[in-house]
Amino acid sequence: MKVNGTPMRTIWLNDDGWSVDIIDQTIFPFSFETLTLRNVSDCARAIAQMYVRGAPLIGATAGYGMALAMREDATDAGLSHAYDTLLSTRPTAINLKWALDRFNTVLAPLAPDGRMRRAYREATLLCDEDVAVNSAIGNHGLALIESIAKTKAPGEAINILTHCNAGWLATVDWGTATAPIYKAHDKGVNVHVWVDETRPRNQGNSLTAWELGQHGVPHHVIVDNAGGHLMQHGRVDLVLTGTDRTSANGDVCNKIGTYLKALAARDNDIPFYVALPSSTIDFSLHDGIANIPIEERCGTEVSHVLGRTEDGIVQRMQLTPDGSPLANPAFDVTPARLVTGLITERGIAKASTNALAALFPMRAGNTA
Amino acid sequence: MKVNGTPMRTIWLNDDGWSVDIIDQTIFPFSFETLTLRNVSDCARAIAQMYVRGAPLIGATAGYGMALAMREDATDAGLSHAYDTLLSTRPTAINLKWALDRFNTVLAPLAPDGRMRRAYREATLLCDEDVAVNSAIGNHGLALIESIAKTKAPGEAINILTHCNAGWLATVDWGTATAPIYKAHDKGVNVHVWVDETRPRNQGNSLTAWELGQHGVPHHVIVDNAGGHLMQHGRVDLVLTGTDRTSANGDVCNKIGTYLKALAARDNDIPFYVALPSSTIDFSLHDGIANIPIEERCGTEVSHVLGRTEDGIVQRMQLTPDGSPLANPAFDVTPARLVTGLITERGIAKASTNALAALFPMRAGNTA
Numbered sequence: 001m002k003v004n005g006t007p008m009r010t011i012w013l014n015d016d017g018w019s020v021d022i023i024d025q026t027i028f029p030f031s032f033e034t035l036t037l038r039n040v041s042d043c044a045r046a047i048a049q050m051y052v053r054g055a056p057l058i059g060a061t062a063g064y065g066m067a068l069a070m071r072e073d074a075t076d077a078g079l080s081h082a083y084d085t086l087l088s089t090r091p092t093a094i095n096l097k098w099a100l101d102r103f104n105t106v107l108a109p110l111a112p113d114g115r116m117r118r119a120y121r122e123a124t125l126l127c128d129e130d131v132a133v134n135s136a137i138g139n140h141g142l143a144l145i146e147s148i149a150k151t152k153a154p155g156e157a158i159n160i161l162t163h164c165n166a167g168w169l170a171t172v173d174w175g176t177a178t179a180p181i182y183k184a185h186d187k188g189v190n191v192h193v194w195v196d197e198t199r200p201r202n203q204g205n206s207l208t209a210w211e212l213g214q215h216g217v218p219h220h221v222i223v224d225n226a227g228g229h230l231m232q233h234g235r236v237d238l239v240l241t242g243t244d245r246t247s248a249n250g251d252v253c254n255k256i257g258t259y260l261k262a263l264a265a266r267d268n269d270i271p272f273y274v275a276l277p278s279s280t281i282d283f284s285l286h287d288g289i290a291n292i293p294i295e296e297r298c299g300t301e302v303s304h305v306l307g308r309t310e311d312g313i314v315q316r317m318q319l320t321p322d323g324s325p326l327a328n329p330a331f332d333v334t335p336a337r338l339v340t341g342l343i344t345e346r347g348i349a350k351a352s353t354n355a356l357a358a359l360f361p362m363r364a365g366n367t368a
Numbered sequence: 369m370k371v372n373g374t375p376m377r378t379i380w381l382n383d384d385g386w387s388v389d390i391i392d393q394t395i396f397p398f399s400f401e402t403l404t405l406r407n408v409s410d411c412a413r414a415i416a417q418m419y420v421r422g423a424p425l426i427g428a429t430a431g432y433g434m435a436l437a438m439r440e441d442a443t444d445a446g447l448s449h450a451y452d453t454l455l456s457t458r459p460t461a462i463n464l465k466w467a468l469d470r471f472n473t474v475l476a477p478l479a480p481d482g483r484m485r486r487a488y489r490e491a492t493l494l495c496d497e498d499v500a501v502n503s504a505i506g507n508h509g510l511a512l513i514e515s516i517a518k519t520k521a522p523g524e525a526i527n528i529l530t531h532c533n534a535g536w537l538a539t540v541d542w543g544t545a546t547a548p549i550y551k552a553h554d555k556g557v558n559v560h561v562w563v564d565e566t567r568p569r570n571q572g573n574s575l576t577a578w579e580l581g582q583h584g585v586p587h588h589v590i591v592d593n594a595g596g597h598l599m600q601h602g603r604v605d606l607v608l609t610g611t612d613r614t615s616a617n618g619d620v621c622n623k624i625g626t627y628l629k630a631l632a633a634r635d636n637d638i639p640f641y642v643a644l645p646s647s648t649i650d651f652s653l654h655d656g657i658a659n660i661p662i663e664e665r666c667g668t669e670v671s672h673v674l675g676r677t678e679d680g681i682v683q684r685m686q687l688t689p690d691g692s693p694l695a696n697p698a699f700d701v702t703p704a705r706l707v708t709g710l711i712t713e714r715g716i717a718k719a720s721t722n723a724l725a726a727l728f729p730m731r732a733g734n735t736a
Contacts, residue, residue: 227628260631324577
């Protein structure tokens, strides 16, 4: 998507043909800078210190990490060291292990002198695949937005509420929940986005609002509390979020607070759609609420917030009284009964075991 | 309630018999200081600059403002000047006008030399009435909490979720939504409170968490997004909030985000109660969602937040990208169908026109 009017991805191979650039996401939304990764340690640091975040982008960065590692040491020991180094950066990121295993499978059988070239090719492939998947999600979601547009008066905006950042910045390009929005905007459909700030980590504030603003998509930032009121008063036409993990029956695990928006959408008869690459569907789980463990994160995410002072200093500040006990569940599960549909790269499915199995028969069959 | 182990009110007459002390609520939750009000200007400043907030406490401060004014100038001109000065501090605060009209009605017929003594007496009365109303709400709510306690295993905590600050600090003592909690805690019932931080102004963080902590009530601060997840997993037994305005049919206008918690309570079969002095029921309104105008406040409440830096400096910080558009509806309306009951000083009523009229026949009849 665009930054300052120029189309960009979140990660790209430089003209030198070997070094890799990323966007530094730790300083959002106050600064925009790129960083150059020159070896596997740079890549590991970028993932561990969250210069890059979002499952697809972490996978892509790990892929280029394997390529940079093969450039320096393409022996079996070098391959094994790169795998371990990158895997240890975010131990719970499923997509990270998936990407590293893919590279290992491709590279291990090759003679060392063929590994570097193959690793770069695989990293490029992986990035292009992510872009293709998100673009397909975008096209299916675009059709949905256009069908809503037909119900509006000419010139009237379609108001889409989103939560957290399932955006361009979490992927290589397009994003998942944002892909239909960018496609619609680029096609001239009059879309306007309500951006939940998404406490406690404020990914809506700091990432979604930034990327929509850069691309020129009309939007307003709201607190997470506001969505229900807006829906009650006819000011939301569609709720569109991402998901970290979806169970075989269509329960959606996403950033904490998503469930509350799904409840409000249902109460006000507003469609609630979730955009996802099918890789995030876990066909081995059949009850998201009972089966998906919810990460309890550090309370300092609740007590402290990152911002910029009037003097221009970006720093953390305490919000709560000294010693106040804190609780911080990071995700919640929206039951399938509240989900109008799942927008995947193969099309839109109802949030049900049968509909998902029909769209992905091979994967559903393997774990049934 | 207690501060550092000592019982206090939020406003009190000093031992000198004329000056009035308040708690400076602008520096919460990082400091605790009291301020002395010595004339009507001090009182006007305390209200306008929000050293005091909450409808009942604003009314009480205005009352003492009238008394302090009569001490300096008890003529008709002095009375009129004091009324105008205090009324202009928070033009939209209905309770402020109600309190000032009450003082005007009492004082205007008197000869000037009797006005000061009468004004002080009226201010004391007004404060004591507020305490009595809240204490009565507390007793009715206590019975409700005790009935829930009977359904729990011995020693198991009753988990109460609250939103915003309908607490001691908004009233002269007890608070409204907090009154049942304090009564239960003081009686030895094992209560634990989930405190919604309540973006954008963070009254949960800065006020509710502070006062519960000072009084020793077990609690955890959570982000506003977390409540639905907690309810889904059986970790909430009761939702208890305050209200700014309730329509004759039981629709509840309260801080933005209340509606989302009511939806989650209903989806998980958890009782959702609202505590209120009957003075906040507007018997002239019969549809809260259609009839109650929702204040759209300044977007800087969303983009900026008050906190304390590591250096101990309390200041505002920007959270959103430069130039991001912002929207900030300050309240929402929870429809009566989602409200299990209204806890008033006369007892608990169903949220319905008939039930409210039965409990308050005189007031309902006057506007029917």
